[in-house]
Structures are given as structure tokens and as C-alpha cells.
Amino acid sequence: MKYISTRGGAQPQEFCDILLGGLAPDGGLYLPESYPQVADRLDEWRGLSYAELAFRILSLFISDIPAADLKAICDKTYTAQTYRWSRDPAKARDITPLTTLEPGFHLLELSNGPTLAFKDMAMQLMGNLFEYVLDQRGETINILGATSGDTGSAAEYAMRGKHNVRVFMLSPEGRMSAFQRAQMYSLQDANIFNIAVRGMFDDAQDIVKAVSNDAEFKARYKIGAVNSINWARVAAQIVYYFKGYFEATRSNDEKVAFCVPSGNFGNICAGHVARMMGLPISNLVLATNENNVLDEFFRSGIYRPRTTAETRVTSSPSMDISKASNFERFVFDLVGRDAAIVRELWREVDSGAGFNLAGGRFAARLPEFGIVSGSSSHADRLATIRDIWEGHGLMIDPHTADGVKVAREHPVQGLPMIILETAQAVKFAETLQEALGRDPLRPKELEGLESLPQRVELIDASVDAIKGIIVREC
Numbered sequence: 001m002k003y004i005s006t007r008g009g010a011q012p013q014e015f016c017d018i019l020l021g022g023l024a025p026d027g028g029l030y031l032p033e034s035y036p037q038v039a040d041r042l043d044e045w046r047g048l049s050y051a052e053l054a055f056r057i058l059s060l061f062i063s064d065i066p067a068a069d070l071k072a073i074c075d076k077t078y079t080a081q082t083y084r085w086s087r088d089p090a091k092a093r094d095i096t097p098l099t100t101l102e103p104g105f106h107l108l109e110l111s112n113g114p115t116l117a118f119k120d121m122a123m124q125l126m127g128n129l130f131e132y133v134l135d136q137r138g139e140t141i142n143i144l145g146a147t148s149g150d151t152g153s154a155a156e157y158a159m160r161g162k163h164n165v166r167v168f169m170l171s172p173e174g175r176m177s178a179f180q181r182a183q184m185y186s187l188q189d190a191n192i193f194n195i196a197v198r199g200m201f202d203d204a205q206d207i208v209k210a211v212s213n214d215a216e217f218k219a220r221y222k223i224g225a226v227n228s229i230n231w232a233r234v235a236a237q238i239v240y241y242f243k244g245y246f247e248a249t250r251s252n253d254e255k256v257a258f259c260v261p262s263g264n265f266g267n268i269c270a271g272h273v274a275r276m277m278g279l280p281i282s283n284l285v286l287a288t289n290e291n292n293v294l295d296e297f298f299r300s301g302i303y304r305p306r307t308t309a310e311t312r313v314t315s316s317p318s319m320d321i322s323k324a325s326n327f328e329r330f331v332f333d334l335v336g337r338d339a340a341i342v343r344e345l346w347r348e349v350d351s352g353a354g355f356n357l358a359g360g361r362f363a364a365r366l367p368e369f370g371i372v373s374g375s376s377s378h379a380d381r382l383a384t385i386r387d388i389w390e391g392h393g394l395m396i397d398p399h400t401a402d403g404v405k406v407a408r409e410h411p412v413q414g415l416p417m418i419i420l421e422t423a424q425a426v427k428f429a430e431t432l433q434e435a436l437g438r439d440p441l442r443p444k445e446l447e448g449l450e451s452l453p454q455r456v457e458l459i460d461a462s463v464d465a466i467k468g469i470i471v472r473e474c
């Protein structure tokens, strides 16, 4: 399988070559040349273990790692030990267990990995793929990122202790929850560097961009990224749509709907690809919070990225985005994979404007892709958390609550609805307190996490200060 750019200006590449890079050289995103068609393999795949299913699916997208090696990587990544924080520990073997709320209405638990958010599903695989490819090539990489919470911790837990990889993760001082801070800063691994920046998330993000735009520094210090535009993350996420489908149905003649709490369009992009591959998904329900740039597009055909100043800070912070970085992949398919059109549309986006497809031929094609959308407010999320606790005895986090709220508004007649559970409640204790008047339940092993010694360096929001740290440690 070769990979092409959504903007048409890059040579087709193999998987391992795009694994370590970010954007394509023309500024576009990589996608497979075509989507493998698997409708006739569902019978063979139903009943496979998660690791086995991951191997079958990823094999279709990765042709430059020998099968035995890829199999070993999948087996090592998707273990009951790593994904052990299920509500029902007996279900840990499933890796992504399904919890039925009401008949036909399910939660797919994706947040049972080390950092209790769905980003572990892909990031743990990335850690093992990076180690494998770097070992083979005798190379090293310095991952530089900025996080508002979930991405940074997932990256650190995936890369800790891996040879040939260092992680420099910037976080805005005092902006993450106490639990999120403790998760990251308590890591003592020699290859993990936590850097708190005096400022906001955007200040941290700007530093990362500035360092990455310094081509000489980037090449000299082998700076890499693991952000959500990375194709390998999308590929890894395709697997659980298949797993969830098999869990929620009895036969491959049935259709289902998925509801996906969305920010950068990474998670739901994987659902879109699964559907294009022939998984019987009737609809993908896209759920946003007050930052509803995507909801607006799917309702109106108008894509209007927000400015940072317009972006609201909400109780579902991992969805607080101004524009959706993976959305370009979907639009590439929407416009019939015509890179010239994508280039045109993103010339507008990159200039700070947006685009309007309303009334045109592409808006007319939108229904073919099965995406419907909705959004939630803070009050909606609190009410939903309360409702699921009182009605089902389950604690859900504010992002998942957003999904439940929007899913209830978009039932697809007679079909199972599978809501992706993107984080565990314990990560967002403040909001749980507000909703329920009590602290969220937490796994026993994580009691006292906040009182462990922390290792973090505090700096001013300056590009030179970050470069200085990288130079010092390399």
C-alpha cells in the first residue's frame, strides 16, 4: 500500500516512511491510494481477538513490515494487561469491551489503557512501531509536542523507556486537571521531559510550530511529532470500529451507527475509513461541544475555522478546537479525491478564511457519507452524566457525555447505536463533582497518584528556552 497527499504534490510513499514524518511536503495529509475492500472478509474476522483483528486490518495498510514482525507488534500492543482498567475487569481481555446501557444502545470502552483516554489505543501501537522502525534504521527521534492533557500523557506512556526515542512535551502551566498533571509529571523515565510553559496551550503550540519550522534545527536534532494528523494513529483507530461492530451484532448482514465525540476529526475519520472499507455502518454521528465548527459544516456545508480568541474553554477540553486538523482527509474523499480542489479549498483555510459548499455538487454528495451531527452545552453534559449515573450506575466523563447526549438526539431507526467512550471520568474530577456532588471512582492502583514525586521543568514561553533544553539533553 502506498500513501498519497490530499494536495497531490508528494511522491507516493510506503507506510514506514510516512510513520516518522508529519504533514506531506506539499502541506497536505497522507492517505492510502485506495481503501481496501473487506466486506467479504467479515465472516472470517468475526470472533478474532483484538490483537489478531488489528493484525489483519493493519496488514492491509502496511506492506513494508514483514508479516511476522507486524503480528508480534500487534500482540505486544493489545494485551489485557495494558488495557486493564475496564469497569468490569473480567472483560479486560476484550481490550475494548462493550457496555450496554439499554437494548440497542451501547458504550464502546476505549479508555482502559494506561492514561485512561482513547488516545492510548493508537499511541501504544505508535510507540512499538517507532521503536521497531528506528531500530531497523539505526536512527533516533526527538518527539516534540504540546498538550492540553490527553495527547501528551498518551504519547509519554507509549514512548517511556523506548530506546532511540526522547519525548519533549510542553504543557500550559496550571491548566490541566490535577490528575492529568500527576499522570505526566510523575513519570521518572530518563527519556521523558515534561516542560511546563508559563502561558496557555496556544503559546505552547506556537513554540512547537516555531521549532518545527526551523528546518536546520529540525533536521539536526531529528525533531518528530505524534500529533493527530499522523496516519498511523488513524489506521490503528480503524480496528475498534470493526471490533465494536462484531460485539454489537450477531450477523454481518446487520448495520449499526456509531456516535463519536469529536475534536480534530481523528477518531471519526477512522470510522469514515472503516465505512469506506465496507464495514456496515449506516451512520456516523459526530458530536461536538460549544466549539461546533464541525457540527456547523455538516448542518450547513459551511466550514468556518475559528480564531483562537473565538475558541471556548469548556468542560470537555479535549474537543476545544478552532479547526479540525484531520478534516482535510474527509474532504478529499468528498470531492472525489480531486487534489486540485482540496488545494483550492485549503488555500482559503490556510489564509484564515473557510469555504462554503452549500448548494453545490459536493454538498449534494454529503448524504452518501452518512455523517450526521449535533452538539452539547455544559449543562447538557452535566445532566447526561447525572442521568447515566442515576439510571445505570455508571460514571461517564464529559466527552462521553457529549456523545451520549447527541446520540440520543439522532437515533437511527432500529439499528444498534455504539457510542465511543473516549475517556474515563476520573480524569475530569471537577466536572464530575459539579454533576454528582462526589468524586469519580478510580482504579485502586491509581490512588495517591497526585502525591507521587513530580519531574517537570518550568520555563517562559520562549522558543530559545525549548531549543536550549533539547540541545542540553541530546
Ligand SMILES: *Cc1c(COP(=O)(O)O)cnc(C)c1O
Pocket (backbone or CB within 6 Å): 117, 118, 119, 150, 151, 228, 261, 262, 263, 264, 265, 266, 267, 268, 318, 319, 399, 422, 423
Ligand atoms: C482527543 C479527544 C477527543 C477528540 O478526538 P479527535 O480525534 O480529536 O476528534 C475526544 N475526547 C477525548 C477524551 C479526547 O482525549
